Amino acid sequence: MSSVIELRDVHLGFRGMSLLTGVNLVIEEGASYALHGPNGSGKSALLRLMCGITRPTSGSVRVAAKYLDADRTYPDRFGVAIDGPAYVGHLSGVQNLRELAGIRKMVGVARIHATMRTFGLDPLLRTRVSRYSLGMKQKLSLCQVFLEEPDVVLLDEPFNALDRESVSLLRNQLEEFRGRGGTLVMTSHERAHLDGLVDVALEIEGGKVNVTV
Numbered sequence: 001m002s003s004v005i006e007l008r009d010v011h012l013g014f015r016g017m018s019l020l021t022g023v024n025l026v027i028e029e030g031a032s033y034a035l036h037g038p039n040g041s042g043k044s045a046l047l048r049l050m051c052g053i054t055r056p057t058s059g060s061v062r063v064a065a066k067y068l069d070a071d072r073t074y075p076d077r078f079g080v081a082i083d084g085p086a087y088v089g090h091l092s093g094v095q096n097l098r099e100l101a102g103i104r105k106m107v108g109v110a111r112i113h114a115t116m117r118t119f120g121l122d123p124l125l126r127t128r129v130s131r132y133s134l135g136m137k138q139k140l141s142l143c144q145v146f147l148e149e150p151d152v153v154l155l156d157e158p159f160n161a162l163d164r165e166s167v168s169l170l171r172n173q174l175e176e177f178r179g180r181g182g183t184l185v186m187t188s189h190e191r192a193h194l195d196g197l198v199d200v201a202l203e204i205e206g207g208k209v210n211v212t213v
Ligand SMILES: Nc1ncnc2c1ncn2[C@@H]1O[C@H](COP(=O)(O)OP(=O)(O)OP(=O)(O)O)[C@@H](O)[C@H]1O
Pocket: 014, 019, 037, 038, 039, 040, 041, 042, 043, 044, 045, 046
């Protein structure tokens, strides 16, 4: 196995407060990780570090070269949902995804519709996203993550606001993603949702990350 992300002696602080204090962690290709810890322990902050949205105060975060090229600071082939859904409120769900797909032109309308159906969203629904329910916004965010068939997926509380059927749809999608060798790191306060979906459980405690399974 090769590593996708390596954190070496990572410290992260804000305004004199230390959140992470010497994190050493290797995310291996094709493995799935659960990231646990109490509210405010730094789970989202760690996910942001892993994809380069934020930089550590000290230490290093290295993403495997195959996901980066010379002019790239944000890794390629990563699907990330960390800080809640990002969308254009006055557009419909399908219009939002078409805008997103238009940036890289990797996928067409058929793939957009199929992805929406995977998560239980109707591609023909014309409701603007600002009027979507919380669960519908969450599903749209998951569509954004999986639309271009990423190799590495980082998800912060992906089961939030999902009803039972949608939880099952997401679990199916994550199983399929694992089945095709994807690398996954995700948080969930509802540990049962992750049953059978992860190889390694990580726990943030006192600014450090411990492997618990
Ligand atoms: N950019 C930032 N500037 C200042 N403080 C920050 C920043 N990012 C995170 N924090 C602080 O770091 C702490 C940890 O936040 P984080 O969102 O990573 O926790 P979490 O473990 O994901 O929590 P939860 O379980 O509630 O989602 C919080 O107190 C937060 O306010």
